[in-house]
Amino acid sequence: xxxxxxxxxxxxxxxxxxxxxxxxxxxxxxxxxxxxxxxxxxxxxxxxxxxxxxxxxxxxxxxxxxxxxxxxxxxxxxxxxxxxxxxxxxxxxxxxxxxxxxxxxxxxxxxxxxxxxxxxxxxxxxxxxxxxxxxxxxxxxxxxxxxxxxxxxxxxxxxxxxxxxxxxxxxxxxxxxxxxxxxxxxxxxxxxxxxxxxxxxxx
Amino acid sequence: xxxxxxxxxxxxxxxxxxxxxxxxxxxxxxxxxxxxxxxxxxxxxxxxxxxxxxxxxxxxxxxxxxxxxxxxxxxxxxxxxxxxxxxxxxxxxxxxxxxxxxxxxxxxxxxxxxxxxxxxxxxxxxxxxxxxxxxxxxxxxxxxxxxxxxxxxxxxxxxxxxxxxxxxxxxxxxxxxxxxxxxxxxxxxxxxxxxxxxxxxxxxxxxxxxxxxxxxxxxxxxxxxxxxxxxxxxxxxxxxxxxxx
Numbered sequence: 001x002x003x004x005x006x007x008x009x010x011x012x013x014x015x016x017x018x019x020x021x022x023x024x025x026x027x028x029x030x031x032x033x034x035x036x037x038x039x040x041x042x043x044x045x046x047x048x049x050x051x052x053x054x055x056x057x058x059x060x061x062x063x064x065x066x067x068x069x070x071x072x073x074x075x076x077x078x079x080x081x082x083x084x085x086x087x088x089x090x091x092x093x094x095x096x097x098x099x100x101x102x103x104x105x106x107x108x109x110x111x112x113x114x115x116x117x118x119x120x121x122x123x124x125x126x127x128x129x130x131x132x133x134x135x136x137x138x139x140x141x142x143x144x145x146x147x148x149x150x151x152x153x154x155x156x157x158x159x160x161x162x163x164x165x166x167x168x169x170x171x172x173x174x175x176x177x178x179x180x181x182x183x184x185x186x187x188x189x190x191x192x193x194x195x196x197x198x199x200x201x202x203x
Numbered sequence: 204x205x206x207x208x209x210x211x212x213x214x215x216x217x218x219x220x221x222x223x224x225x226x227x228x229x230x231x232x233x234x235x236x237x238x239x240x241x242x243x244x245x246x247x248x249x250x251x252x253x254x255x256x257x258x259x260x261x262x263x264x265x266x267x268x269x270x271x272x273x274x275x276x277x278x279x280x281x282x283x284x285x286x287x288x289x290x291x292x293x294x295x296x297x298x299x300x301x302x303x304x305x306x307x308x309x310x311x312x313x314x315x316x317x318x319x320x321x322x323x324x325x326x327x328x329x330x331x332x333x334x335x336x337x338x339x340x341x342x343x344x345x346x347x348x349x350x351x352x353x354x355x356x357x358x359x360x361x362x363x364x365x366x367x368x369x370x371x372x373x374x375x376x377x378x379x380x381x382x383x384x385x386x387x388x389x390x391x392x393x394x395x396x397x398x399x400x401x402x403x404x405x406x407x408x409x410x411x412x413x414x415x416x417x418x419x420x421x422x423x424x425x426x427x428x429x430x431x432x433x434x435x436x437x438x439x440x441x442x443x444x445x446x447x448x
Contacts (some may be wrong), residue, residue, distance in 0.1 A: 008289075008292035008293070011256060011289075012268070012292075015256070015259040015263050018260040018263070018264075019260065019263035022264045074260075077260060078225070078260055081256035081257075081259060082256040082257075085252075085255055085256050085289055088289065088292065092288075092313075
């Protein structure tokens, strides 16, 4: 395995992660609307759907959580892509410097020594930043994925609550449960794709 | 970086990327455009090296790297295409459409996997998915080799630096008040555009096109009757002015 990640590969992978999270965020926004509709429905359904009212607050919380996670992952990803593209430029500079060094006559290479020292230190610093930022990104993704497990529980509880409600509202409440379950699965699938884009990078 | 849709019909779409809140304030704000038809996309004036990371992240929200079949650079300026060396690392089997006179200059930005497809002076048409795009000559307004992109179906003209305004990066995407917009464009057009003759030819050429949106590379986008207002204003403007003392 290479000592460090290829810069170009890193900025492409991380940009993919940001795009997956953007898609997850759009689904979470839909979920937020579902939650608001469900709350209105629960009010209309009255006391038989009182438990549902509590669930809608929980759905709203999940949606907020995903939107916040997407936003923070996006910030990390953009900064990471920037660091990786800077690293790509530094690596390109070093390889050009190597060509110059190769063509220099004896004794002239002293001229390049301070430049090498500076640029190598920049490269190491960028590589460190990339690894640390990658770890942060992976942790944030895993954490969000864990927290989203709750969507399936919410969906099941929603169905139970729907069965208790007046029959006029059962179909609508079941439909809310379906939407929560589907949103959870779709968000999860984007998080998994995001995670796969990072799987080959060294943290 | 923000994105807005300028046109969407079936699988034919125009997006504009810009107004990046994280951009260094010393870097001029730019509008980047992406046209998609079916599974093929082209990025118009993809921007400078400093905006590359935000651009790549934004573009991937709407398409995949495999579907980006081409880049277009209206001319050779760094805010237009200095990101080329980085795009070159991401795109496989892609082309860069750009004026023929700039090929040996633009290659200085670094290009090994993207193929340079030179646009002749008289312009040309290309096929993207199910649509035809026309490269409309705009030489000397301002660059000596310069093209606009016209999409007949969407009725959009990407006008590059023509119609550009030096505006705040938080400004709205569309021009809302033409008269209030003039001071933001006037110096740029007087100073950057070198030739009244070239300007008049361009205005005459563009008046023949059916345009609903005129999309410049900097500042607000013109819609509807504002396009006519812009053409009238630009036609009257004396350009190529600078103090040479």
